[in-house]
Each structure stands twice: as C-alpha cells, then as structure tokens.
Amino acid sequence: MNNLLLYIPWQPDEYLIRFGSAGIRWYGICWLVCFAVGFYLMQWLFKKHRYSDKQFEPMFLYVFLGALIGARLGHCIFYEPGEFFDSFQHFVEIFIPIKFLPGGGWKFVGFQGLASHGGVIGLLIGLYLYIKRSKMNTWVVLDFMGICSAISAAFIRIGNLMNSEIIGKVTDVPWAFIFYDVDTRPRHPGQLYEAIAYFCIFAFIFFIYRKNPKKVGTGLYFGLCLALIFTFRFFIEYIKIDQVDFENGMLFNMGQLLSIPFVALGVWSIMRSKGKEYTEK
Structure with a gap:
C-alpha cells in the first residue's frame, strides 16, 4: 500500500470555470444536470401517458x-x-x-x-x-418519480466525487483512489461505486417499465427505486468513512439508519403493486 503509483491519483479542481476566487463548481453543474435529466425524462413520461x-x-x-x-x-x-x-x-x-x-x-x-x-x-x-x-393520481406521480430518480442520484454522486467528499475507507484494491485533498492513503471511491450502481438501477427500472408501462400507478416503480437505491446505500456505508464523529462506534451509522425506513416503504410499495394495473382516466 506504500507504492502510490499503483493507485489512481485524484485531485481535480473543484471549479469548472473560475472567476477570480469564485466560479462555477463541478458540484453545482452536477446538480444542474441532475435536475435537467430528471426534468426531460419526467416530461417525456407525462407526454407518453397523455398528461x-x-x-x-x-x-x-x-x-x-x-x-x-x-x-x-x-x-x-x-x-x-x-x-x-x-x-x-x-x-x-x-x-x-x-x-x-x-x-x-x-x-x-x-x-x-x-x-x-x-x-x-x-x-x-x-x-x-x-x-x-x-x-394528479398520487401513485402515478410517485411511479414517474421512481423511474427518473436513480439517474439523477448518479449525477449527484459524481458531484461528490469531484469534490473529493464522502470518501471510502482505506483499501489496497487496484482501482483505489488517492484523494489528495484528504490524505495520501488509497481509498475506495465510494462515490463512484454509488454513481455506477444508480445508473444500473435506472437502466433496470426503465427496462421493466418499457416491458410493463401499465404498472405505472400501482407503486411498482416507486417501490423498486426506494428499495434498490437504499438497500445499496445501506451496504455501501460499510466501506465509507463516517461523515461525522458521533457516528464512531455506532452499530449502524446515520446513513444506514435513515435508509431502513425507505427500504421498508419501497418493499411495501412493491408488494401492494402485485396483481394490479392502473387504468388512466
């Protein structure tokens, strides 16, 4: 682990464009992309379902x-x-x-x-x-959001990566990042893991949606989004450092504790969708 040449050095400028001591941050751009992608995908869903x-x-x-x-x-x-x-x-x-x-x-x-x-x-x-x-019908709106949300979450995690924040624990895997703004120890790129996972979750949900568009309005896609994202979030926390000191020594950190209710809500939404199809009025 002492041979730093084995790992990926990471110290990008936090600004995409600088104006003196200020500028446009990568993180802000990623949030903008998050909302833009979500906006156009949601608009497409509304039109497809004739709203x-x-x-x-x-x-x-x-x-x-x-x-x-x-x-x-x-x-x-x-x-x-x-x-x-x-x-x-x-x-x-x-x-x-x-x-x-x-x-x-x-x-x-x-x-x-x-x-x-x-x-x-x-x-x-x-x-x-x-x-x-x-x-609007509550479950239609929630399912639309469930289809869109994972890809938006992926862009936010890319923003975290550009900020060198929410980093992983020390590791010797060959794809470890050295976040020089933090220290010189190779660490899991937890933000990248999450971004990749959320892109995959989006692709999975969107694939199911294209096969079963009549399930919109049953809660299936809302439930899949919550259950998959926050189950992954629960387990990824094991390789991420705690964000604040009070989490040290806790059986489950704050991210895990907050994920549990969302997983439960997601599983419940999936269960209630079984055998249902929504007929738009």
Missing part, C-alpha cells in the same frame, strides 16, 4: 425546492445539529450560502452540506404539495 403540459409544468418548482431545501436541512439536522444550532449566526448559515468569519465579516462558500436522505424527504413533501394542487 398535459399544464399538469406537468408546476411540478419542477415543487421538486426543485423540495429536494434542495430537504437536502440542506437534512444535513444540518441529521449530521451537524451542534454546528448549525449553537448560535444565531450558524443557524442563518443553513439558509444562505455564506459563512460568518470568527473575526467578523463573511465569505461566500455556497451550500456546503446536502444530505440525500433529507433530499428524498423534501422531494416527497414537494410531490405531496404538487399532487394536492394538480389533482
């Missing part, structure tokens, strides 16, 4: 705001409550992309810290509000 543009158009705002707000609050509440709730200034940092400096003043840092579990919770809340407004 109008008027029914589709309000969804993006609910999904965008729900996922972003949920991901931010999820990180602050689940992983760093002591950091963000110990003072008024830190509490303000939850909602605006700046950091107050100890000696006074502030600097722009972007929103550093977004949790996928919080993003899913926020997404579901956003979908609930959208469904209430649009009068």
Whole structure:
C-alpha cells in the first residue's frame, strides 16, 4: 500500500470555470444536470401517458425546492445539529450560502452540506404539495418519480466525487483512489461505486417499465427505486468513512439508519403493486 503509483491519483479542481476566487463548481453543474435529466425524462413520461403540459409544468418548482431545501436541512439536522444550532449566526448559515468569519465579516462558500436522505424527504413533501394542487393520481406521480430518480442520484454522486467528499475507507484494491485533498492513503471511491450502481438501477427500472408501462400507478416503480437505491446505500456505508464523529462506534451509522425506513416503504410499495394495473382516466 506504500507504492502510490499503483493507485489512481485524484485531485481535480473543484471549479469548472473560475472567476477570480469564485466560479462555477463541478458540484453545482452536477446538480444542474441532475435536475435537467430528471426534468426531460419526467416530461417525456407525462407526454407518453397523455398528461398535459399544464399538469406537468408546476411540478419542477415543487421538486426543485423540495429536494434542495430537504437536502440542506437534512444535513444540518441529521449530521451537524451542534454546528448549525449553537448560535444565531450558524443557524442563518443553513439558509444562505455564506459563512460568518470568527473575526467578523463573511465569505461566500455556497451550500456546503446536502444530505440525500433529507433530499428524498423534501422531494416527497414537494410531490405531496404538487399532487394536492394538480389533482394528479398520487401513485402515478410517485411511479414517474421512481423511474427518473436513480439517474439523477448518479449525477449527484459524481458531484461528490469531484469534490473529493464522502470518501471510502482505506483499501489496497487496484482501482483505489488517492484523494489528495484528504490524505495520501488509497481509498475506495465510494462515490463512484454509488454513481455506477444508480445508473444500473435506472437502466433496470426503465427496462421493466418499457416491458410493463401499465404498472405505472400501482407503486411498482416507486417501490423498486426506494428499495434498490437504499438497500445499496445501506451496504455501501460499510466501506465509507463516517461523515461525522458521533457516528464512531455506532452499530449502524446515520446513513444506514435513515435508509431502513425507505427500504421498508419501497418493499411495501412493491408488494401492494402485485396483481394490479392502473387504468388512466
């Protein structure tokens, strides 16, 4: 493990384009691609199932705001409550992309810290509000989201890879990455594992959907998405380092504990879909 030439060096510039000390980050671009791909795929599903543009158009705002707000609050509440709730200034940092400096003043840092579990919770809340407004069938909307979500999650993990965050444990596998922004030890590229897995999950769900489009509205695709993604997320945590100190010594870390309810909801959705087909009205 001392021969660093055996492994993949990783230290990309976090900015795709720089403007002085600021710029456009790879992470932000990956989030943009995530929403763009999800938007066009969802639009295609609405048209294929003969829903109008008027029914589709309000969804993006609910999904965008729900996922972003949920991901931010999820990180602050689940992983760093002591950091963000110990003072008024830190509490303000939850909602605006700046950091107050100890000696006074502030600097722009972007929103550093977004949790996928919080993003899913926020997404579901956003979908609930959208469904209430649009009068769409709940399970149709959830199945549409289940078909789209895995590929969006893959792009977010690519963003984590570009940021050299959510890294894996030390290993001697030949494809180990050396995240030089962290240390010089070869580690599992956990973000890459997740991105590849989520692309594969998307392909699997989309293949089943093309074979069984009448299962949209039964909960099958929503259930498959949750069960597959969060089962993988549960087990991938074993080769990732804990994100915060309080997870040290826990039987299951925070990512695993938060994944269990989503797996259960996914399995329940799959079970309820058995023997059902949805007839669009």
